[in-house]
Amino acid sequence: MTPLSINAERLLGRLRDLGQIGRDDDGRLVRLAASDADRAGRDALVAWIRAAGLEVVVDRIGNIFGIWSNDANAEQAPALLGSHIDTVIDAGIYDGCYGVLSGLEVIETLKAAGYAPTRPIAVAAFTNEEGVRYAPDMMGSLVHAGGLSVDEALATIGTDGTVLGAELERIGYAGTEEPGFLRPYAYVELHIEQASVLEREGVSVGAVENLQGISWQRITIEGEANHAGTTPMAMRRDAGHAAACVVTFLRDRALNANSPTVATVGCMSFEPNAINVIPSRAIFTVDLRDPDGERLRTEEAALADYLKELAASEEVTIAVDRLARFEPVTFDRNIVALIEGAARERGLAVKRMTSGAGHDAQMIARIAPAAMIFVPSIGGISHNPREHTPDADLVAGANILLDVVARLAAR
Amino acid sequence: MTPLSINAERLLGRLRDLGQIGRDDDGRLVRLAASDADRAGRDALVAWIRAAGLEVVVDRIGNIFGIWSNDANAEQAPALLGSHIDTVIDAGIYDGCYGVLSGLEVIETLKAAGYAPTRPIAVAAFTNEEGVRYAPDMMGSLVHAGGLSVDEALATIGTDGTVLGAELERIGYAGTEEPGFLRPYAYVELHIEQASVLEREGVSVGAVENLQGISWQRITIEGEANHAGTTPMAMRRDAGHAAACVVTFLRDRALNANSPTVATVGCMSFEPNAINVIPSRAIFTVDLRDPDGERLRTEEAALADYLKELAASEEVTIAVDRLARFEPVTFDRNIVALIEGAARERGLAVKRMTSGAGHDAQMIARIAPAAMIFVPSIGGISHNPREHTPDADLVAGANILLDVVARLAAR
Numbered sequence: 001m002t003p004l005s006i007n008a009e010r011l012l013g014r015l016r017d018l019g020q021i022g023r024d025d026d027g028r029l030v031r032l033a034a035s036d037a038d039r040a041g042r043d044a045l046v047a048w049i050r051a052a053g054l055e056v057v058v059d060r061i062g063n064i065f066g067i068w069s070n071d072a073n074a075e076q077a078p079a080l081l082g083s084h085i086d087t088v089i090d091a092g093i094y095d096g097c098y099g100v101l102s103g104l105e106v107i108e109t110l111k112a113a114g115y116a117p118t119r120p121i122a123v124a125a126f127t128n129e130e131g132v133r134y135a136p137d138m139m140g141s142l143v144h145a146g147g148l149s150v151d152e153a154l155a156t157i158g159t160d161g162t163v164l165g166a167e168l169e170r171i172g173y174a175g176t177e178e179p180g181f182l183r184p185y186a187y188v189e190l191h192i193e194q195a196s197v198l199e200r201e202g203v204s205v206g207a208v209e210n211l212q213g214i215s216w217q218r219i220t221i222e223g224e225a226n227h228a229g230t231t232p233m234a235m236r237r238d239a240g241h242a243a244a245c246v247v248t249f250l251r252d253r254a255l256n257a258n259s260p261t262v263a264t265v266g267c268m269s270f271e272p273n274a275i276n277v278i279p280s281r282a283i284f285t286v287d288l289r290d291p292d293g294e295r296l297r298t299e300e301a302a303l304a305d306y307l308k309e310l311a312a313s314e315e316v317t318i319a320v321d322r323l324a325r326f327e328p329v330t331f332d333r334n335i336v337a338l339i340e341g342a343a344r345e346r347g348l349a350v351k352r353m354t355s356g357a358g359h360d361a362q363m364i365a366r367i368a369p370a371a372m373i374f375v376p377s378i379g380g381i382s383h384n385p386r387e388h389t390p391d392a393d394l395v396a397g398a399n400i401l402l403d404v405v406a407r408l409a410a411r
Numbered sequence: 412m413t414p415l416s417i418n419a420e421r422l423l424g425r426l427r428d429l430g431q432i433g434r435d436d437d438g439r440l441v442r443l444a445a446s447d448a449d450r451a452g453r454d455a456l457v458a459w460i461r462a463a464g465l466e467v468v469v470d471r472i473g474n475i476f477g478i479w480s481n482d483a484n485a486e487q488a489p490a491l492l493g494s495h496i497d498t499v500i501d502a503g504i505y506d507g508c509y510g511v512l513s514g515l516e517v518i519e520t521l522k523a524a525g526y527a528p529t530r531p532i533a534v535a536a537f538t539n540e541e542g543v544r545y546a547p548d549m550m551g552s553l554v555h556a557g558g559l560s561v562d563e564a565l566a567t568i569g570t571d572g573t574v575l576g577a578e579l580e581r582i583g584y585a586g587t588e589e590p591g592f593l594r595p596y597a598y599v600e601l602h603i604e605q606a607s608v609l610e611r612e613g614v615s616v617g618a619v620e621n622l623q624g625i626s627w628q629r630i631t632i633e634g635e636a637n638h639a640g641t642t643p644m645a646m647r648r649d650a651g652h653a654a655a656c657v658v659t660f661l662r663d664r665a666l667n668a669n670s671p672t673v674a675t676v677g678c679m680s681f682e683p684n685a686i687n688v689i690p691s692r693a694i695f696t697v698d699l700r701d702p703d704g705e706r707l708r709t710e711e712a713a714l715a716d717y718l719k720e721l722a723a724s725e726e727v728t729i730a731v732d733r734l735a736r737f738e739p740v741t742f743d744r745n746i747v748a749l750i751e752g753a754a755r756e757r758g759l760a761v762k763r764m765t766s767g768a769g770h771d772a773q774m775i776a777r778i779a780p781a782a783m784i785f786v787p788s789i790g791g792i793s794h795n796p797r798e799h800t801p802d803a804d805l806v807a808g809a810n811i812l813l814d815v816v817a818r819l820a821a822r
Contacts (some may be wrong), residue, residue: 089683090636090691106507132685195641212641216686225501227793228675228698229625230606230767233666235791240676241662247655255644264639265651266688268681272500274543275627275677275696275734277794280501282679287639323686356641380646382638383688 003346005114006402008395012101013104015394018044018085018101019093026229028090029385033128033139034062034164041085041172045100045125052108054123057182058175060150061143062127062168063067065182068107069120079117079399079409080184080368081106082124083191083360085139088132092353092387094394098375099190102398106405117409126360127168133158135216136324140213141360143179145367150179179309181366186335186408187362187370190401193353193391202391203349205400206374207339209331211355211362212260212291216324218283219307223316225272238294240270240279242314249306253299261290261299262356285323291354293328328366329362332369335404339373342403348396357382373400414757415524417813419806422516426805429496429512430441430457430504439501440796444539444550445473450582452496456511456536463519465534467651468593469586471561472811473538473579474551476593480531488821490528491595491779492517492812493535494602494771495551499543503798505805508602509786511536513809517816528820530596537726537771538579544569546627547735552771554590556778557651561590590777597746597819598781600772601812603800604764607791614760615804616811617785620742620749622766622773623671623702627735629678630657630696630718636683636691651681651690653725660717661697664710672701672710673767696734702765704739740773743780746815750784753814759807768793 022037023043024030031037042064049056049066057065067078083099103123110121127145130150131137133157142148154165154174168174195197198206222241250263264287271281286303290296304320311318336352353374361372375397378388424760432455433448434443442448449471453475460467460477468476478489494510514534521532537555542548545567553559565576565585609617634650675698682692697714701707715731722729747763754761764785772781780818786808789799 088685088688130685131687135686138685162493193640193641195643196646212640224792225795226603226791227768228677229623229673229700229769230604230793231791232606232671233662233673235607238662238675240679241658244658244662244676247652248659250653251644251649251652260643262640262642262644264649264689265655265688266639266681266686266690267684268679268690268693269684270679273678273680274499274794275539275546276542276548276675276698277499277675277677278625278675279679280795289640357638358640360646362578371742380637380642381635382641384684384691385638 002108004108004402006105006398011101011398012391012394014048014101015093015097018097023164029087029093030089031087032133032170033130034167036171038086038171042173045085048104052104053111054107057177058173059177059181060175061140061153062173062175062177063140063144064125065122065181066104067120067122068111073117073119076119077183077185078120078122079405080122080124080182080187081379081405082126083189084126085126086130088130088383090385092382092385094192094389095382095389096129097193098192098394102190102401105398106402109402110406111408115406116144119409121405121409122182128326129360135362138358138360141363145178145363147363147366184364184368187361187364187368188335188373188401188404189360190360190373190397192382193374193377193381194357195377197353198351198374198376199378201351203351204376205343205348205350206353207336207350208355208372208374209336209352210291210330211329211359212289213296214324214326215288215291215296217286218321218323219286220319221282221316223246223280226278228276228278231278236278237315238278239282239316242310242316243268243282243284245274245310250303253302259295261295263288266339289356291328315365326358326362329365331365331371335369335371338404338407339371342400346399373397415520415813417520417806417809418517422512422809423805425459425512426504426508430506440498440504442498443544444497444541445578445582447582453584459515459537463515464522465518468588469584469591470588470592472551472590473584473586474535474555474590476533477515478531478533479522484528484530487530487598488594489531489533490816491533491535491593492600492816493537494600495537495540497539497541499541500795501796503793503796504717505603505798506793506798507540507606509603509805513601513812516685516809519812520813522819526817529615529822530820531706532816532820533593540771543670545575549769549771549774552774555775557591558587558774558777560619562596579702595775596762598772598775598779599746599784599812600770600809601784603627603793604788605768605793606788606792608764609762609785609787610789612762614762615787615807616754616759616761617749618761619766619783619785620747620763621702622740622770623700624704624707624739625735625737625769626699626707628697629734630697631730632693632727634691636787637689637691639687642689647689648726650693650727651770653693653721653727654679654693656721661714664713670706672706700767702739704749737769737773740776742776742782746780746782749781749815749818750811753811757810774812784808
């Protein structure tokens with residue numbers, strides 16, 4: 001008998017529709033956590049979940065759950081699917097949304113097929129996975145897993161000076177349920193790879209067995225403002241130049257490390273930021289990642305040592321704030337094996353791999369067996385409007401998710 | 412007989428008073444051109460000029476003139492004194508204001524002493540000398556000298572998106588007089604050194620005989636936004652890293668040039684400016700200065716060559732906008748000699764020197780004999796709230812200006 005399959009048209013249509021919600025005046029997709037655009041995206045998702053006949057639950061950190069249960073299985077721990085629908089600035093339409101909409105699609109398909117699961121199946125959209133507006137990223141799933149208190153998270157001040165809790169209230173997604181109320185039997189997250197390994201190797205499905213560690217820091221360098229025309233080069237305490245030295249140090253070190261280490265300075269600002277004044281202050285962020293926990297600590301230590309030298313040689317003072325720190329994560333062997341098996345049964349090439357990005361799955365892995373399914377990203381491009389995955393791969397990935405969840409929910 | 416001297420208390424008092432006008436919520440002095448704070452400073456200056464019994468004239472670019480003439484000398488070309496009262500962000504109280512208030516002080520002193528000059532004596536406060544809000548800097552004096560059309564200048568868009576002409580109208584300083592209406596017989600500008608040469612050598616007066624050339628450019632680097640966690644270092648087109656390379660290139664080259672060349676990157680911004688996204692765009696400014704015109708061109712060419720290499724090696728595109736360009740200026744020998752002589756007569760150590768900063772005097776030098784008088788800046792600190800010159804030096808400098816102007820106006 002031919003295997004059950006998801007409704008490709010419905011899934012792809014919703015992906016396109018959600019991708020049009022939250023466009024700014026320049027047509028850029030900007031759906032930052034707890035913004036008006038995020039509200040519009042959440043409203044669309046909730047409408048689809050309701051239309052599918054699922055129960056909608058929103059918790060205090062704004063995580064949205066669509067739960068399919070019945071009198072027979074309501075007491076069992078549910079199989080949970082999910083990801084996020086918040087985006088970066090000028091984002092693509094797949095990152096996160098693909099996993100949430102596929103989770104809903106899988107439940108609707110099983111429901112329509114008269115499938116009777118042993119346990120409930122739920123789909124989750126976690127708040128503020130990107131962390132662009134509020135740090136840390138993966139916040140909603142971190143709170144759900146008990147790694148951050150909900151009150152501390154709600155008090156987070158955003159890059160725009162807003163408070164997350166107040167913004168969730170404002171957009172109507174400050175729920176009443178305590179985060180963590182739903183303890184999953186297992187968690188599976190379907191996501192685009194955001195790198196080009198699968199595309200380069202011509203493999204259509206990735207069985208993600210682990211995830212690299214992440215270190216986020218904010219560095220503030222204080223020098224001395226002075227006249228750009230009259231201050232000899234040797235007498236300057238230029239915070240901007242010192243910041244530039246850190247940027248090149250991190251890049252050169254990671255580039256020559258011959259390891260998977262990646263280092264990124266994504267945010268940068270100078271003060272007073274005037275053309276004819278030597279910068280008195282530079283504030284910037286450092287994003288360090290490595291699949292090996294020991295190597296990640298080594299990279300952090302190398303940066304700390306360099307900052308010490310720099311402070312002395314440039315006569316500047318340097319302050320470091322830790323914004324987020326996550327150890328590498330190993331996913332559940334059994335679920336990874338289920339993903340591999342499901343792909344093979346559908347005749348798809350599958351590859352065990354490491355996730356370079358942080359995902360909600362790494363948080364939920366703290367409280368339940370978890371794993372991820374990746375599909376190819378063309379050119380490895382993500383966090384960019386040119387982010388793309390062919391429809392056939394999107395549909396194939398959702399069908400793997402369907403097969404894996406059907407098995408998990410039958411246990 | 413003891414020489415005539417200025418009223419030290421009145422001059423120092425006005426310097427302190429003007430320095431309190433335009434403080435922001437953090438107590439920082441921020442009197443950007445054509446802002447509400449600038450209006451308040453202009454109102455105070457105009458009140459002092461009127462109280463001194465001088466005629467107040469405001470031209471179309473907002474330059475303020477206080478003119479002392481009589482029926483006997485009204486037809487003669489006036490001796491002009493002046494500088495500016497706009498400031499940088501978080502400024503000191505001396506830069507510019509000292510020259511304007513000393514010019515007024517000198518006229519009041521001569522007037523009170525019953526001195527009868529052969530020609531009118533006027534004091535000018537030129538619009539937007541700092542160029543922080545509107546480029547180019549030294550705009551008011553440039554327009555006065557015919558180097559920039561008043562209509563082009565009034566159409567300038569500010570860093571805050573405002574239009575200079577509209578802002579001058581708003582604050583009530585869009586005058587009716589055509590810029591350049593006053594063609595001076597000679598121009599003398601008294602200013603703080605903004606460097607530490609005089610202090611280090613224990614000299615109290617600088618007779619400024621020339622001024623270094625200035626090159627301002629805005630550089631925009633376009634790379635590709637991508638995921639900070641999944642994009643291998645070797646596959647990145649990081650606009651932020653490329654910008655950092657330019658900052659270190661400029662600093663290292665100027666530091667090792669063994670020449671007076673100075674290079675500064677004062678403004679910097681990344682886009683999308685998100686912690687987990689590789690910067691797609693970096694926009695920054697370059698301020699290059701050198702007293703030798705040929706060497707300044709060499710430095711500009713070296714930067715242009717480096718940007719070409721960088722664009723190729725980093726696979727980024729680089730665009731350069733020229734914001735301002737001024738050749739080095741040589742001041743009038745006779746006025747410089749007058750300054751030297753006046754200092755010696757007062758028993759003050761005097762030194763011939765080069766100005767590292769741009770000043771309105773370099774613009775007026777295009778249409779009249781001009782020179783500058785410098786007084787020491789403690790630690791060479793300027794464009795900083797710690798900018799300081801001892802009262803005794805401030806008074807001595809104003810008395811030199813008094814002596815020089817008395818002689819010029821007697822011719």
